[in-house]
Amino acid sequence: MLxxxxxxxxxxxxxxxxFYRCFxxxxxxxxxxxxxxxxGNLRDAEKKLTDVLPQNNRDAMLLIPQILGYENAEFVDLANRLFDLGYREVNWNLGCPMRRVAHKHRGSGMLPYPDEIRSVLEYVLPRIKPSLSVKIRLGYYCADEIDAVVPVLNDFPxxxxxxxxxxxxxxxSGRPDLQKFQRVLPSVHHRVIYxxxxxSVADYKKIRSLFPSVNHVMIGRGALYNPMLPIQIRQQCPEDFPLSDKLQESFQNVPSIPYFIQSLMEDILQMDISHQAKGRKMKEYWCLLSRALPGTEARKRHVLHADRLEDIHRLILEMAK
Ligand SMILES: Cc1cc2nc3c(=O)[nH]c(=O)nc-3n(C[C@H](O)[C@H](O)[C@H](O)COP(=O)(O)O)c2cc1C
Structure with a gap:
């Protein structure tokens, strides 16, 4: 799975x-x-719920909502609310590295404290209706922290x-520690997603050949640097992804990356936010997605120097065609 x-x-x-419309x-x-x-309140969560409401996600890919935090009662309320919205699984974030988050023992900041992880799981799991998955790093301060976290995770379904x-x-920064991942892998009793x-396709193949038992791979930045990457992986790894004739044909007819960028920019224009916020959003996506386009970095940077929304949009369209 990808x-x-x-x-x-x-x-x-x-x-x-x-993304789903194009690919x-x-x-x-x-x-x-x-x-x-x-x-400890759900105000922020309420705002964020818009992103996961099923009526908004009808034309988007299948989704599993993610929760960050350790407030037991709120966790249960939110997970059950998500279940009532139709979600059968929710994911717990134990990986966020941002200092202001981690210092409060949220995200990866909880990894040095396996007893706190146990206490949340003990409270939450018997009370929530959806199943729970977790997303973790190797630790917060050091990679060996995971050695004490895995036995805790193994104790829960x-x-x-x-x-x-x-x-x-x-x-x-740096590179993923694949040696540590390899050492930890056999001790995890749950299905592991890398x-x-x-x-690149080569990176995917490397992970699969180093860890043949791991056939679920999660891709983040790679999909923004090259939105065609998941399709390229599917096309070039038929042993992992046997393609039906229909899918094969549909992948041959997907729009180009420039079309995807244009389409995303059109959607940003339609958003109910200020001109300034639209401009910022266009630039953020452009910084990542423009890597997939030919042309010099200097030319691509013109977009970042533009101030007016019309100019930002026009420059992007000129380069993404
Ligand atoms: C800008 C940014 C925002 C992120 N937000 C989240 C998040 O909300 N939840 C989460 O679990 N991980 C988050 N991550 C981490 C990614 O999910 C992923 O673990 C990380 O980028 C490594 O995967 P990649 O090398 O494929 O990008 C974020 C990463 C970046 C760069």
Missing amino acids: ILAPMQGLTELLFRRA PGAFDYAISPFISLTH LDNVTIHPRIGKQMY NGDVF
């Missing part, structure tokens, strides 16, 4: 819808960017465990 990684501000509904069948499903249980083999302190630095 899974689109959650990326706050990037793989939100807007992106998932445009249906590329990903099996997506994990939503996290919904935070901030400060989780759906699966996604492992991004970096530590929180690393943020996104995540981290799959930017």
Whole structure:
């Protein structure tokens, strides 16, 4: 399976819808960017629920919502609310590396405290209706923290465990620690999903050949650097993804990456936000998606220097054609 990684501000509904419209069948499903249980109330969560409401996701890929936080009662309320909306699985974020999050023992900041993880799981699991999966790193301060986390996870009936083999302190620098991942893998009793630095078909093949038992791979930045990547993986790895004739044909007829970028920009124009916010959003996506286009970096940077929304949009359209 190929899974689109959650990326706050990037793989939100807007992106998932445009992506699905252009490349249906590329990903099996997506994990939503996290919904935070901030400060023990659901105000932030309410706002974020818009992203996962089924009526908004009808024309987007299958989704599993993600929760960030440890507030037991709120966790249960939100998970059950998501179940009532139709979600049979929710994902718990134990990987977010941002300092202000991690310092409060949220995200990867909880990995040094396996007893706290146990206490949340003990409270939450018997009380929630959907099944639970978790997304973790190897640790926050050091990669050996996972050695004490895995036995805790093994004690609970989780759906699966996604492992991004970096530590929180690393943020996104350096490389995933594949040796540590390899050492940890046999000790995990749940289905493991690999995540981290799959930017090409060769990267995917490397992960599959190093870890043949791991046949679920989650891709984040790779899908923004090259939106065709999941389709290329499916086409070039028929042993993992036997393609029906129909899918084969549909992949041959997918629109080009420039068309996808144009289409995403059109959707941004339609959003109910200020001109300034639209311009910022276009630039954010452009920084990542423009890597898939020919042309020099200097020319692509023109977009970032433009101020007016019309200019930003026009420059993007000129280069994405
Ligand atoms: C801008 C950004 C936002 C992210 N937001 C989330 C998030 O909401 N939840 C989460 O579990 N991981 C989040 N991540 C981590 C990604 O899901 C993924 O684990 C990470 O990017 C490594 O995978 P990749 O190398 O395929 O991108 C985020 C990453 C980035 C770069």
